[in-house]
Amino acid sequence: MKLGSITETLRLAFRNGKVKAGTAVLFFLLLLAAAGPVLTPYQPLKYTGEPSLPPSPRHPLGTNMFGYDVFSQTVYGLRSSILVGFLGGAIATLIGVLIGFVAGYKGGLVDEGLMVLTNILLVIPTLALLIVIAAYLPYRGIVVESVIIGLTSWPWTARAVRAQTLALRQRDFVLVARMSGESPLAIILGEIAPNMLSYIFMVFILQFGGAILNAVGLDFIGLGPTRGVSLGIILQQAVLWNAIQLGLWWWAIPPGLVIALLLTSLYMVNTGLDEVFNPRLRGD
Amino acid sequence: MALLRLEDVTKVFRTGLFGGQEIRAVEDVTMEVKEGEIVSLVGESGSGKTTIARMILRFYRPTKGRIYYKGRDVWRLRGDEVKWYYSEVQGIFQDPYSSFNPIHRVERILYKTLHHFHPSLGGRGVEERIREAIERVGLHPGDVLGKYPHQLSGGQLQRLSIARALLVEPSLIIADEPVSMLDASTRIDVLNIFADLRDKEGLSVLMIGHDILLANYVSDRVVVLYKGNIVEEGPAKPVFVNPLHPYTGMLLESIPRLDKKWEKRLEEKAEEEEYTAYRLKGCRFAPRCPAARKICFEAKPPTLKLEERSVACWIYSDYGEKS
Amino acid sequence: MREEVLRVDGLKVWYSVGGSYVKAVDGVSFTVYRGEVFGIAGESGCGKSTLVSSLVLLKPPMRHMGGRALFHGKDLFSMSGEELRKIRYKGISIIPQFALDALSPTKRIRDIILDLAAVHEPNLTKREVLERAEERLRLVSLSPKVLDMYPVELSGGMRQRAVLVVSTLFNPELLIADEVTSALDVTTQRVVLELLLEFLKAGIIGSIVAVTHDIASLYQIADRMMIMYAGKVVEIGPAEELVKRPRHPYTQALISSIPSLGVTYKEKRLSGLKGSPPNLRDPPPGCRFAPRCPYAFERCGEEPPAVELGGGHVFYCWLGVR
Incomplete structure (x- = not known):
């Protein structure tokens, strides 16, 4: 894709209020995650002093029942959540797009086979599958969790991409490419995919948010990473130890807010971009 | 021998919920294109x-019938044979804007075409061929090279489409x-x-169009x-000077001409529904035909052959050889 | 003396796009008389559609940059929105270019008609409106059943007839038909054009302005014709005169590029126009056709004069005064 149209698209995108606001929040959270270790002197899983301290200048978000610094935990948790979102989202998008392209372009038996696979995965409750897989693995890190999520959440992307590919493959310029001797792979990469870049980017953002949400769910029921910290694990422990009932609101509310903020910003970027790419949705 | 031959080619499309409705969009079409002729x-x-165009170009598979190019069944070609086919037969579409990838x-597509069909050309040769092809269709390379479709x-754009097809040096x-x-x-x-x-x-050239002039x-x-059936064919001049089928006659009467004004009002029955004609057992033109008889609605008209011409209409059922 | 219905005088309608102007209609004058079919022909980008749609509704990015359009002596461009709304359908009615899609898809034809009547003919009862509609449908050989159908249920030709009935239901003094037949098959095209004439003869429509790129179909119905090129009028005159004795090189090229029946490549090789129309952001000075004109000479860089040939036949070209 040519540079000129990318800058033009970006210019258009950043005229959209939702994109602007969503990106600003997202950028702030990314910055926070990146600078986290510099901002706090504490390790997230180290005893730092008295347990259950309310927020104070030394512990901006207080400490939890074990004496861990909640701010450190949140910042490190945010890092792992973003990693899960990025990795899981990328894997799911990649598989989904690949299967969608091949099924949509090739048609026939290939299409039917791939769609049977897709539909089976689609009707199995993902969370149940995740629980089974996660429970079988003795050791689970953030990366393993991301891979599991990525491998199970691509089906709807595959279906959507397939539908778009089906429509594009009948377009005249694709037929012209076929008559010009282009191979199916060259047609998918050179003619079809470039026309779907914006769509694929939006799919990735949705998958990014979806992976984060899935990870939080897994963490919350105790199937998250066996080591390390994540926003979901903080919440899980806060609930496990009745943080709210005991008045330790700083243990549960700030991590929850960060999750909400992260997902909302992604959602805003997505709907904003949708308006940019589909002018019909715009209010003007 | 004919260069291209269609034999009883039929294409059925299914429409409606669950594909319950069948539309025989093309029905038992048999026709030929010979070497060095333009057929419309x-x-x-x-x-x-x-x-029909898309079936010949291998984009839609015929439901029934065969398409032969130089005696070979177009829909049975495999692998390199397909490439050979496109080195002989090329297509040009109606909408020049949609024939080019907007991005x-x-x-780009001209270079790709040369690359696939004339891979032995060197860099200079490629540039030269492309300039030549562009000039051949009446364009100046400087006006179009480096531009995006919009x-x-x-x-x-349509001239460029033709230039692309010509780069292949096709026969058809x-x-x-x-x-x-x-x-x-x-x-x-x-x-x-x-x-x-x-x-x-x-x-x-097989030229597809609606403009008789x-x-x-x-x-x-x-x-x-007419609605998937061949109603008449023959050398251009006699068909247009002396049309045999009532539909050809109606077409000729309806075209706006600069040398003649329409005289009395054209009598035509408005069609009540878009697809009824496709379901008729008889002649599909019968509902609009001023000369329609009972038999026209009941059975397919026979095709009458008359030297180089042929017509499918019950009017001529009493004459000549039937097929 | 014939009664003037519409008099357009030096009209300029430009598009404001990204800081510059596209001079789509750039100083156009003509008159439409009562009872006639006035045809406007030209190719893509000549400004014909901009011209007629600006008469009905001037909407951004269109801008009125000068000139007037007098409908019974009142300038359409100085009327308020309320006044314009009042003359819609009864004074000036338009069948737009994409009329097939212009009917609201979620309403039955009956409701579309009744809604319009409530605004434009509040004095008529529902019964009277529907009776009139049925009578008009019969006139275009559609059954009254059509009233209960949705636009999507009608075939292309039927929908075009329904659009004709709807847009002329309140007997407009002037009907603007913008490319009404270009999406139709030739047989249906002829039927629809002949229905337009019939409506005119029956007095349902006062006058017609027919806009098209197809000069041959226009010739079949028009009394007088105007040829436009790149935002300007190049020739105007009685249809017969203009088609048989075109004087402007563009009109000549346009007419000679349409083969008559019987003309073949083998016997007589015709040729069309070379090149493309100018960019209207920055049109050439003087005659806009000059860059493609085989007869162009130095003077063509100046604004071409109007050459009167009598009988209302006028063309704008320096060749006429040489």
Whole structure:
């Protein structure tokens, strides 16, 4: 894709209020995650002093029942959540797009086979599958969790991409490419995919948010990473130890807010971009 | 031997919820294109003319019947044979804007075409061939090279489409309404390109269109199609001077001409529903035909052959050889 | 003396796009008389559609840059929105270019008609409106059943007839038909054009302005014709005169590029126009056709004069005064 149209698209995108606001929040959270270790002197899983301290200048978000610094935990948790979102989202998008392209372009038996696979995965409750897989693995890190999520959440992307590919493959310029001797792979990469870049980017953002949400769910029921910290694990422990009932609101509310903020910003970027790419949705 | 031959080609589309409705968009079409001739396939919307073009170009598979090119079944070609086929047969579509990928510069597909069909050409040779092809269709390379489709006019793009097809050096071009989206004043020159190539290089063209005056201008033979059935065919001149089928007659009467004004009002029954004609057992034109009899609604009309011409109509059922 | 219905005088309608102007209609003058079919022909981008749609509704990015359009002596461009709304359908009615899609898809034809009547003919009862509609449908050989159908249920030709009935239901003094037949098959096209004439003869429509790129179909119905090129009028005159004795090189090229029946490549090789129309952001000075004109000479860089040939036949070209 040519540079000129990318800058033009970006210019258009950043005229959209939702994109602007969503990106600003997202950028702030990314910055926070990146600078986290510099901002706090504490390790997230180290005893730092008295347990259950309310927020104070030394512990901006207080400490939890074990004496861990909640701010450190949140910042490190945010890092792992973003990693899960990025990795899981990328894997799911990649598989989904690949299967969608091949099924949509090739048609026939290939299409039917791939769609049977897709539909089976689609009707199995993902969370149940995740629980089974996660429970079988003795050791689970953030990366393993991301891979599991990525491998199970691509089906709807595959279906959507397939539908778009089906429509594009009948377009005249694709037929012209076929008559010009282009191979199916060259047609998918050179003619079809470039026309779907914006769509694929939006799919990735949705998958990014979806992976984060899935990870939080897994963490919350105790199937998250066996080591390390994540926003979901903080919440899980806060609930496990009745943080709210005991008045330790700083243990549960700030991590929850960060999750909400992260997902909302992604959602805003997505709907904003949708308006940019589909002018019909715009209010003007 | 005919270059291209269609034998009893039928295409059925399914419409409606669960594909319950069958539309026989093309029905038992048998026709030929010979070497060095321009054949026009004339018909209105819904005649199946574009479907025929796409079946010949291997984009839609016929439900029934065979398409032969140089004696080989087009739909049984495999692997390299498909490439051979496209090195012989190329297509041009109606909408020049949709024939080019909006995100690429227009010359990209020209380079790709040369690369696949004439891989032995060196860098210089490639540049030269492309300039040559562009000039051959009446464009200046400087006006179009490096441009994106939206920066060019429909006329320029359509000429580039033709240039791309010519780069292959095909023997047969399937041109689906190649001029209908161009300005009237530029149409004739596009047709001249085809006619010049026919006369100088023996190119064959199957021209698909609805404009009888233009079809008559360039074609050697015409095939008139109505709702998927061939109603009449023959050398262009006799068919248009002395049409045999009532539908061809009605078409000729309806075309607006600059040398003649319409006289009395055209009597035509408005069609109540779009697809009823496709379900008729008899002649599909019968509901609109001023000469329709009972038999026309009940059975397919026989095809009468008369030297080089043929017509499918019950009017002529009492004459000559039937097929 | 014939009664003037519409008099357009030096009209300029430009598009404001990204800081510059596209001079789509750039100083156009003509008159439409009562009872006639006035045809406007030209190719893509000549400004014909901009011209007629600006008469009905001037909407951004269109801008009125000068000139007037007098409908019964009142300038359409100085009327308020309320006044314009009042003359819609009864004074000036338009069948737009994409009329097939212009009917609201979620309403039955009956409701579309009744809604319009409530605004434009509040004095008529529902019964009277529907009776009139049925009578008009019969006139275009559609059954009254059509009233209960949705637009999507009608075939192309039927829908075009329904649009004709709807847009002329309140007997407009002037009907603007913008490319009404270009999406139709030739047989249906002829039927619809002949229905337009019939409505005119029956007095349902006062006058017609027919706009098209197809000069041959226009010739079949028009009394007088105007040829436009790149935002300007190049020739105007009685249809017969203009088609048989075109004087402007563009009109000549346009007419000679349409083969007559029987003309073939083998017997007589025709040729079309070379090149493309100018960019209207920055049109050439003087005659806009000059860059493509085989007869162009130095003077063509100046604004061409109007050459009167009598009988209302006028063309704008320096060749006429040489």
